[in-house]
Amino acid sequence: MAATVVQLTESKKHIQHTHRVFEAQKRAFRNNPMPSLTERQDNLRRLKQALLDHKDRLVDAIDRDFGCRSRDESLIAEVMPSIQGINYTLRHLREWMAPSRRHVSILFQPASNKVYYQPKGVVGVIVPWNYPLYLAVGPLVASLAAGNRTMIKMSEYTPHTSALFRDIMEATFPEDLVSVINGEADVAADFSARPFDHLLFTGSTSVGKLVMRAAAENLTPVTLELGGKSPAIVSPDVPLADAAQRIAFGKAFNAGQTCVAPDYVLCPADRVKGFVDEFRRQFAAMYPSLRDNDDYTAIINERQYERLQGYLADARDKGAELVELNPARENLGAGTRKLPLTLVLRTTPDMKVMQDEIFGPILPIVPYGSLDEAVHYINDRPRPLALYFFGYDRQQQQHVVDNTHSGGMCINDALMHVAQDDLPFGGIGDSGMGHYHGKEGFLTFSHHRAIFTKQKFNSGKFVYAPHGTAMHRLVYRFFIR
Known part of the structure; x- marks a missing residue:
């Protein structure tokens, strides 16, 4: 009974902390809705350096959580792909951020069409226990590259790794940019119910359905990386x-x-x-x-x-x-x-x-x-x-x-x-929806904002009312065929 009371008290603290940080990140995003290339690169380099500085401690923490986790498996599957993912993103981020030019039909000329890749805002990431470092860092890299604020809910089944990763992120980033949330399943349930601007969950299909149901209440877009029988x-x-x-x-x-x-x-x-x-x-x-x-x-x-x-x-x-x-x-x-x-x-x-x-x-x-x-x-x-x-x-x-x-x-x-x-990387059907890694990660956490631009000359006036003029008939002749 006493243990249950303590757990409830701890959960309440984690949930209150989650709510406070979420509001702080929303305010911070409003104050800086389009971080520059330099800001994003600096954030990625800080993350990389933090991982390099603490890689041995992280590997040891994962080992303690598993009761025996191969050091080389942790280096190969957790540390190395995290570092390589950051390096790849740093090399390509400038081109990913560049607005994409799109075709404009002669019907609407003179004008321009572009797609701008705008940060979505505050991103939530729910991490499983099997690769606790890589499955936290991978989405974080994509989110920071896209210019977002990020909250990460770590697994309660990897307490040593989760606590250490929280400490490392707290020492590396202000909490209104990156924050790590720990706690039991009730904290994760509350986390998934926050009105994030995007939510990424990695885990089982059954829990993925619960996460998607909670996100639907806020119309929060989701990326679900589930499992299945491969x-x-x-x-x-x-x-x-x-x-x-x-x-x-x-x-x-x-x-x-x-x-x-x-x-x-x-x-x-x-x-x-x-x-x-x-x-x-x-x-x-x-x-x-x-x-x-x-x-x-x-x-x-x-x-x-x-x-x-x-x-x-x-x-x-x-x-x-x-x-x-x-x-x-x-x-x-x-x-x-x-x-x-x-x-x-x-x-x-x-x-x-x-x-x-x-x-x-x-x-x-x-x-x-x-x-x-x-x-x-x-x-x-x-x-x-x-x-x-x-x-x-x-x-x-x-x-x-x-x-x-x-x-x-x-x-x-x-x-x-x-x-x-x-x-x-992503699933289909029962194995999930959406993608991330590399450019797809940047795109997943970006809003693809379509912008149509005209200057002083307005060709559109030729189809304004009153209708039935010779100009209307000419437009219909050439463009409805």
Whole structure:
């Protein structure tokens, strides 16, 4: 009871703080509605320097939150893409900010058409727990580049990272420019109900619906980066070593706790055994041991660990064959929260691993007869955030591209499309809406303001009333045909 009272008191403080900062950012934006290129570049450089100055502390904080987060995974997937994203934005921001000239029909000449990219105002960002640094910094970079004020709600499941990131941002920016909000789920619910000028949420589809519902009350535009069951297709003729190695990397990275991790594999029925054998070899080469191997990341918390164990038990009870990959045959135990990567064979549609996004080191293998059968299998299900195809036949590659939908896609690789600075990142259907990263991030957080300009000479007067003149008939003759 006492703990509940304390939590309510803390939540109330966080919510009051959220409201106060939101109003301060709105006032600050009104006082400076169009920050210059120099201001925006300075803000990005300050952010970059802060990340470089504190990268070791941030990596350590993420490690503490996970109970074992590979240092190299944090550097590769959190720090490096954050820094590279800032560098890319700094190189291209001038051209992105330049007004875009558009065509003017002869009917309206002399005049000019331009699109100005205007900051939207105060942007809200809701960050998940799986990549707490990168999924906070990526949207922040785009928002600052577009000239906005930004409020960031960090996850309650990464308390060390969230507290440190708040301290770093407070030391780097005034709170009416960038502010970090911490707190439990009730604080996040209140945060999503603020009348932001744009709201970006990364997380589950179910919570994304709640966020969108709250945003709709304020007509706040949203970008939703959700998840889903991202398939990996093994083609009939790709070398199994190539496919298995790259899928193993994509699935084992962060112990599968990645929104674009391969969720299941579609494999030709006559190649399943060979794929499993090759996958086992490739995984063992990357992770010869698990328990004391700092390269192999733990599950974030006990709740998620138990959820994944429940998926395995459900599959086993319903007749699946589980292939546990534990090269050193260690006794991991629940205390480590390290879960061996487990392949699931003989799946059925009623298994939870075939219904829910797995978000962990469990990989079902689904056999198929023909490539068209694999394509139909994907198209019969909600559109995924990512799709992976492994095969070197260009006609097969194009067939999958043309006949499927997904937020993004890799051909003969996994995860890497997310790290491309000049590619948009986003979902479709159940996996989300909207895009960011690179130029698309700048555009997402900018209002595309159309401006039609005329000077002293007014050609429009030729179609003013009274109607029915010879000039009207001439205009109709040339422009209605």
